[in-house]
Protein backbone atom coordinates (compact mmCIF):
# COMPACT_ATOMS: atom_id res chain seq x y z
CA UNK A 1 0.00 0.00 0.00
CA UNK A 2 1.44 3.32 -0.94
CA UNK A 3 1.56 6.20 1.52
CA UNK A 4 -0.03 8.75 -0.74
CA UNK A 5 -3.25 6.89 -1.30
CA UNK A 6 -6.46 8.16 0.17
CA UNK A 7 -8.51 5.76 2.27
CA UNK A 8 -12.26 6.07 2.29
CA UNK A 9 -15.01 4.13 3.99
CA UNK A 10 -18.61 4.57 5.02
CA UNK A 11 -20.89 3.31 7.73
CA UNK A 12 -24.68 3.30 7.84
CA UNK A 13 -26.45 5.23 10.58
CA UNK A 14 -28.67 2.29 11.39
CA UNK A 15 -28.67 0.33 14.60
CA UNK A 16 -26.26 0.77 17.40
CA UNK A 17 -22.55 0.41 17.63
CA UNK A 18 -21.99 -3.06 18.99
CA UNK A 19 -18.73 -4.89 19.56
CA UNK A 20 -19.06 -6.67 16.21
CA UNK A 21 -18.98 -3.35 14.37
CA UNK A 22 -16.35 -1.93 16.71
CA UNK A 23 -13.83 -4.77 16.47
CA UNK A 24 -14.83 -5.58 12.88
CA UNK A 25 -14.53 -2.09 11.39
CA UNK A 26 -14.19 0.99 13.55
CA UNK A 27 -11.11 -0.08 15.47
CA UNK A 28 -9.36 -0.77 12.19
CA UNK A 29 -10.42 2.64 10.81
CA UNK A 30 -8.91 4.21 13.89
CA UNK A 31 -5.59 2.45 13.37
CA UNK A 32 -5.40 3.37 9.67
CA UNK A 33 -5.55 7.05 10.61
CA UNK A 34 -2.03 6.80 11.99
CA UNK A 35 -0.59 6.21 8.54
CA UNK A 36 -2.95 7.41 5.84
CA UNK A 37 -5.09 10.25 4.61
CA UNK A 38 -8.43 8.86 5.79
CA UNK A 39 -11.98 9.92 5.08
CA UNK A 40 -14.79 8.28 7.01
CA UNK A 41 -18.38 9.05 6.35
CA UNK A 42 -21.76 8.41 7.87
CA UNK A 43 -23.81 7.36 4.85
CA UNK A 44 -27.23 8.76 5.59
CA UNK A 45 -28.29 8.81 1.92
CA UNK A 46 -27.69 5.07 1.80
CA UNK A 47 -29.90 4.63 4.86
CA UNK A 48 -32.89 5.81 2.80
CA UNK A 49 -32.87 2.73 0.58
CA UNK A 50 -34.80 0.67 3.12
CA UNK A 51 -37.90 1.87 5.01
CA UNK A 52 -36.87 4.68 7.37
CA UNK A 53 -38.23 7.46 9.58
CA UNK A 54 -37.06 11.04 9.14
CA UNK A 55 -36.67 11.84 12.83
CA UNK A 56 -34.82 8.62 13.53
CA UNK A 57 -32.52 9.13 10.56
CA UNK A 58 -31.39 12.54 11.82
CA UNK A 59 -30.95 11.27 15.38
CA UNK A 60 -29.05 8.17 14.33
CA UNK A 61 -26.76 10.18 12.06
CA UNK A 62 -25.62 12.45 14.87
CA UNK A 63 -25.54 9.63 17.38
CA UNK A 64 -23.20 7.66 15.16
CA UNK A 65 -20.95 10.69 14.63
CA UNK A 66 -20.61 11.10 18.39
CA UNK A 67 -20.00 7.40 18.83
CA UNK A 68 -17.32 7.28 16.14
CA UNK A 69 -15.51 10.23 17.69
CA UNK A 70 -15.70 8.53 21.08
CA UNK A 71 -14.09 5.46 19.49
CA UNK A 72 -11.15 7.57 18.37
CA UNK A 73 -12.02 8.61 14.81
CA UNK A 74 -10.42 12.02 14.32
CA UNK A 75 -12.95 14.81 13.80
CA UNK A 76 -11.12 16.16 10.75
CA UNK A 77 -11.54 12.76 9.07
CA UNK A 78 -15.24 12.37 9.74
CA UNK A 79 -18.10 13.75 7.70
CA UNK A 80 -21.76 13.29 6.89
CA UNK A 81 -22.63 12.22 3.36
CA UNK A 82 -25.61 14.56 2.96
CA UNK A 83 -23.39 17.54 3.76
CA UNK A 84 -21.53 16.80 0.53
CA UNK A 85 -24.39 16.77 -1.98
CA UNK A 86 -21.90 16.34 -4.84
CA UNK A 87 -21.99 12.62 -4.02
CA UNK A 88 -25.49 12.47 -5.44
CA UNK A 89 -24.53 14.57 -8.43
CA UNK A 90 -21.73 12.18 -9.29
CA UNK A 91 -24.09 9.30 -8.58
CA UNK A 92 -26.28 10.40 -11.48
CA UNK A 93 -23.37 10.65 -13.85
CA UNK A 94 -22.04 7.25 -12.79
CA UNK A 95 -25.51 5.74 -13.23
CA UNK A 96 -24.93 6.41 -16.88
CA UNK A 97 -21.69 4.43 -16.72
CA UNK A 98 -23.22 1.49 -14.83
CA UNK A 99 -24.65 -1.68 -16.24
CA UNK A 100 -28.29 -2.19 -15.29
CA UNK A 101 -27.87 -5.95 -15.60
CA UNK A 102 -24.89 -5.96 -13.25
CA UNK A 103 -26.86 -3.95 -10.68
CA UNK A 104 -29.75 -6.41 -10.72
CA UNK A 105 -27.28 -9.23 -10.04
CA UNK A 106 -25.89 -7.74 -6.80
CA UNK A 107 -26.58 -10.23 -4.02
CA UNK A 108 -27.33 -7.48 -1.51
CA UNK A 109 -29.99 -6.08 -3.85
CA UNK A 110 -31.54 -9.50 -4.20
CA UNK A 111 -31.42 -10.18 -0.44
CA UNK A 112 -32.78 -6.84 0.69
CA UNK A 113 -35.25 -6.60 -2.16
CA UNK A 114 -36.49 -10.06 -1.24
CA UNK A 115 -37.16 -8.95 2.35
CA UNK A 116 -39.60 -6.29 1.24
CA UNK A 117 -41.44 -7.40 -1.82
CA UNK A 118 -44.32 -4.94 -1.94
CA UNK A 119 -42.02 -1.95 -2.40
CA UNK A 120 -38.51 -2.09 -3.76
CA UNK A 121 -37.12 1.37 -4.36
CA UNK A 122 -34.94 2.21 -7.33
CA UNK A 123 -32.55 3.55 -4.68
CA UNK A 124 -31.96 0.01 -3.48
CA UNK A 125 -30.93 -0.93 -7.01
CA UNK A 126 -28.58 2.02 -7.50
CA UNK A 127 -27.22 1.89 -3.94
CA UNK A 128 -23.84 0.57 -5.09
CA UNK A 129 -23.51 3.35 -7.68
CA UNK A 130 -23.82 5.93 -4.91
CA UNK A 131 -21.18 3.94 -3.07
CA UNK A 132 -18.95 4.14 -6.15
CA UNK A 133 -19.51 7.92 -6.21
CA UNK A 134 -18.54 8.11 -2.50
CA UNK A 135 -15.23 6.49 -3.29
CA UNK A 136 -14.38 7.96 -6.67
CA UNK A 137 -15.25 11.56 -5.83
CA UNK A 138 -12.15 11.61 -3.56
CA UNK A 139 -10.13 9.50 -5.98
CA UNK A 140 -9.64 7.13 -3.07
CA UNK A 141 -7.33 4.21 -3.73
CA UNK A 142 -8.05 2.02 -0.72
CA UNK A 143 -11.40 1.07 0.72
CA UNK A 144 -11.45 -0.83 4.02
CA UNK A 145 -14.63 -2.89 4.00
CA UNK A 146 -15.94 -6.26 5.03
CA UNK A 147 -16.07 -9.20 2.65
CA UNK A 148 -19.82 -8.56 2.24
CA UNK A 149 -18.88 -5.47 0.19
CA UNK A 150 -16.68 -7.32 -2.29
CA UNK A 151 -19.23 -7.23 -5.10
CA UNK A 152 -19.90 -3.54 -4.57
CA UNK A 153 -16.18 -2.82 -4.77
CA UNK A 154 -15.89 -4.85 -7.95
CA UNK A 155 -18.70 -2.76 -9.42
CA UNK A 156 -16.92 0.45 -8.39
CA UNK A 157 -13.81 -0.76 -10.19
CA UNK A 158 -15.83 -1.51 -13.33
CA UNK A 159 -17.43 1.92 -13.25
CA UNK A 160 -14.05 3.61 -12.77
CA UNK A 161 -12.60 1.74 -15.71
CA UNK A 162 -15.57 2.47 -17.95
CA UNK A 163 -15.35 6.14 -17.08
CA UNK A 164 -11.60 6.18 -17.65
CA UNK A 165 -12.12 4.64 -21.09
CA UNK A 166 -14.58 7.36 -21.91
CA UNK A 167 -12.23 10.05 -20.59
CA UNK A 168 -9.33 8.54 -22.51
CA UNK A 169 -7.11 8.72 -19.44
CA UNK A 170 -6.60 7.27 -15.99
CA UNK A 171 -8.87 9.81 -14.37
CA UNK A 172 -10.14 7.76 -11.44
CA UNK A 173 -7.67 5.51 -9.65
CA UNK A 174 -9.17 2.03 -9.75
CA UNK A 175 -9.69 1.47 -6.02
CA UNK A 176 -8.76 -1.60 -4.06
CA UNK A 177 -10.65 -3.14 -1.20
CA UNK A 178 -8.68 -3.57 1.99
CA UNK A 179 -9.73 -6.63 3.91
CA UNK A 180 -7.75 -6.31 7.09
CA UNK A 181 -7.86 -9.41 9.20
CA UNK A 182 -10.40 -8.42 11.81
CA UNK A 183 -12.05 -10.66 14.34
CA UNK A 184 -15.36 -12.01 13.21
CA UNK A 185 -17.53 -11.46 16.22
CA UNK A 186 -20.47 -13.81 16.56
CA UNK A 187 -23.66 -13.41 18.56
CA UNK A 188 -23.12 -14.67 22.11
CA UNK A 189 -26.73 -15.88 22.14
CA UNK A 190 -26.30 -17.82 18.90
CA UNK A 191 -22.64 -18.22 18.00
CA UNK A 192 -23.46 -19.60 14.57
CA UNK A 193 -24.61 -16.13 13.48
CA UNK A 194 -22.74 -12.86 13.17
CA UNK A 195 -23.26 -10.32 15.93
CA UNK A 196 -25.84 -7.98 14.51
CA UNK A 197 -28.28 -5.29 15.55
CA UNK A 198 -31.01 -6.53 13.25
CA UNK A 199 -31.19 -9.96 14.89
CA UNK A 200 -32.41 -8.36 18.15
CA UNK A 201 -31.02 -7.17 21.46
CA UNK A 202 -29.65 -10.40 22.80
CA UNK A 203 -27.64 -10.93 19.61
CA UNK A 204 -25.36 -7.96 20.07
CA UNK A 205 -23.47 -6.27 22.85
CA UNK A 206 -23.63 -2.49 22.73
CA UNK A 207 -20.30 -0.73 23.26
CA UNK A 208 -22.32 1.93 25.09
CA UNK A 209 -24.16 -0.44 27.41
CA UNK A 210 -23.47 -0.18 31.13
CA UNK A 211 -21.08 -2.55 32.80
CA UNK A 212 -23.84 -4.61 34.38
CA UNK A 213 -25.44 -5.37 31.05
CA UNK A 214 -22.17 -6.25 29.33
CA UNK A 215 -21.29 -8.67 32.14
CA UNK A 216 -24.75 -10.19 32.08
CA UNK A 217 -24.63 -10.78 28.34
CA UNK A 218 -21.23 -12.44 28.55
CA UNK A 219 -22.30 -14.52 31.54
CA UNK A 220 -25.24 -15.87 29.56
CA UNK A 221 -23.17 -16.56 26.42
CA UNK A 222 -23.80 -19.95 24.87
CA UNK A 223 -20.76 -22.21 25.33
CA UNK A 224 -21.56 -25.79 24.53
CA UNK A 225 -24.43 -26.11 22.14
CA UNK A 226 -25.21 -29.59 23.47
CA UNK A 227 -27.26 -31.97 21.35
CA UNK A 228 -25.20 -33.73 18.73
CA UNK A 229 -21.94 -32.65 20.32
CA UNK A 230 -20.05 -32.35 17.04
CA UNK A 231 -16.46 -33.59 16.80
CA UNK A 232 -15.19 -34.77 20.11
CA UNK A 233 -12.42 -32.39 21.09
CA UNK A 234 -13.35 -29.63 18.65
CA UNK A 235 -13.92 -26.27 20.28
CA UNK A 236 -17.56 -25.19 20.17
CA UNK A 237 -18.48 -22.05 18.27
CA UNK A 238 -19.51 -20.29 21.47
CA UNK A 239 -16.23 -20.94 23.25
CA UNK A 240 -14.24 -19.99 20.15
CA UNK A 241 -16.17 -16.73 20.00
CA UNK A 242 -15.36 -15.96 23.64
CA UNK A 243 -11.68 -16.56 22.93
CA UNK A 244 -11.74 -14.30 19.92
CA UNK A 245 -13.48 -11.56 21.92
CA UNK A 246 -10.73 -11.87 24.50
CA UNK A 247 -8.11 -11.46 21.84
CA UNK A 248 -9.94 -8.54 20.24
CA UNK A 249 -10.12 -6.83 23.64
CA UNK A 250 -6.31 -6.92 23.70
CA UNK A 251 -6.00 -9.54 26.44
CA UNK A 252 -3.45 -11.75 24.75
CA UNK A 253 -1.73 -12.91 27.95
CA UNK A 254 -4.97 -14.06 29.52
CA UNK A 255 -5.96 -15.55 26.18
CA UNK A 256 -2.82 -17.71 26.17
CA UNK A 257 -3.24 -18.81 29.78
CA UNK A 258 -6.90 -19.74 29.38
CA UNK A 259 -6.20 -21.51 26.11
CA UNK A 260 -3.63 -23.64 27.89
CA UNK A 261 -6.31 -24.49 30.48
CA UNK A 262 -8.69 -25.37 27.69
CA UNK A 263 -6.18 -27.69 26.11
CA UNK A 264 -5.43 -29.46 29.36
CA UNK A 265 -9.14 -29.81 30.06
CA UNK A 266 -8.95 -27.58 33.14
CA UNK A 267 -10.81 -24.56 31.77
CA UNK A 268 -13.84 -23.35 33.68
CA UNK A 269 -16.16 -21.47 31.37
CA UNK A 270 -17.08 -19.16 34.25
CA UNK A 271 -13.46 -17.99 34.43
CA UNK A 272 -13.26 -17.49 30.69
CA UNK A 273 -16.45 -15.45 30.74
CA UNK A 274 -15.29 -13.36 33.67
CA UNK A 275 -12.07 -12.48 31.87
CA UNK A 276 -13.85 -11.68 28.59
CA UNK A 277 -16.30 -9.45 30.46
CA UNK A 278 -13.41 -7.62 32.18
CA UNK A 279 -11.80 -7.04 28.80
CA UNK A 280 -14.94 -5.73 27.12
CA UNK A 281 -15.89 -3.56 30.07
CA UNK A 282 -12.46 -2.01 29.99
CA UNK A 283 -12.63 -1.25 26.24
CA UNK A 284 -16.15 0.15 26.70
CA UNK A 285 -15.17 2.28 29.68
CA UNK A 286 -12.61 4.33 27.79
CA UNK A 287 -14.98 4.91 24.90
CA UNK A 288 -17.87 5.78 27.18
CA UNK A 289 -15.78 8.29 29.09
CA UNK A 290 -14.91 10.05 25.86
CA UNK A 291 -18.55 10.05 24.83
CA UNK A 292 -19.57 11.72 28.09
CA UNK A 293 -16.99 14.41 27.46
CA UNK A 294 -18.17 14.96 23.88
CA UNK A 295 -21.78 15.17 25.00
CA UNK A 296 -21.00 17.89 27.51
CA UNK A 297 -20.78 20.26 24.55
CA UNK A 298 -22.90 18.80 21.79
CA UNK A 299 -23.07 22.03 19.92
CA UNK A 300 -19.30 22.31 19.57
CA UNK A 301 -19.03 18.73 18.35
CA UNK A 302 -21.74 19.21 15.74
CA UNK A 303 -20.08 22.40 14.53
CA UNK A 304 -16.82 20.53 14.23
CA UNK A 305 -18.40 17.82 12.06
CA UNK A 306 -20.07 20.45 9.89
CA UNK A 307 -16.74 22.19 9.50
CA UNK A 308 -14.88 19.03 8.49
CA UNK A 309 -17.71 18.13 6.09
CA UNK A 310 -17.36 21.57 4.54
CA UNK A 311 -13.63 21.14 4.10
CA UNK A 312 -13.99 17.69 2.63
CA UNK A 313 -16.66 19.04 0.30
CA UNK A 314 -14.06 21.29 -1.31
CA UNK A 315 -12.23 18.18 -2.47
CA UNK A 316 -15.44 16.71 -3.88
CA UNK A 317 -16.20 19.93 -5.75
CA UNK A 318 -12.78 19.86 -7.42
CA UNK A 319 -13.48 16.40 -8.81
CA UNK A 320 -16.96 17.41 -9.96
CA UNK A 321 -15.57 20.29 -11.99
CA UNK A 322 -13.23 17.90 -13.78
CA UNK A 323 -15.92 15.25 -14.29
CA UNK A 324 -18.34 17.74 -15.78
CA UNK A 325 -15.63 18.99 -18.10
CA UNK A 326 -14.86 15.45 -19.24
CA UNK A 327 -18.55 14.75 -19.86
CA UNK A 328 -19.30 17.95 -21.72
CA UNK A 329 -21.78 19.14 -19.12
CA UNK A 330 -22.25 22.91 -19.24
CA UNK A 331 -21.18 24.57 -15.99
Ligand code: TRP
Pocket residue numbers: 008009010011012043046130131134135143144145149152
Ligand atom coordinates in the same frame (compact mmCIF):
# COMPACT_ATOMS: atom_id res chain seq x y z
N1 TRP B 1 -22.33 -0.14 1.66
C1 TRP B 1 -21.44 -0.01 2.78
C2 TRP B 1 -21.88 -0.95 3.89
O1 TRP B 1 -23.05 -1.25 4.02
C3 TRP B 1 -21.41 1.40 3.31
C4 TRP B 1 -20.80 2.35 2.35
C5 TRP B 1 -21.42 3.35 1.68
C6 TRP B 1 -19.44 2.40 1.97
N2 TRP B 1 -20.54 4.04 0.92
C7 TRP B 1 -19.31 3.49 1.07
C8 TRP B 1 -18.32 1.63 2.30
C9 TRP B 1 -18.09 3.81 0.48
C10 TRP B 1 -17.10 1.95 1.70
C11 TRP B 1 -16.99 3.03 0.81
O2 TRP B 1 -21.06 -1.37 4.68
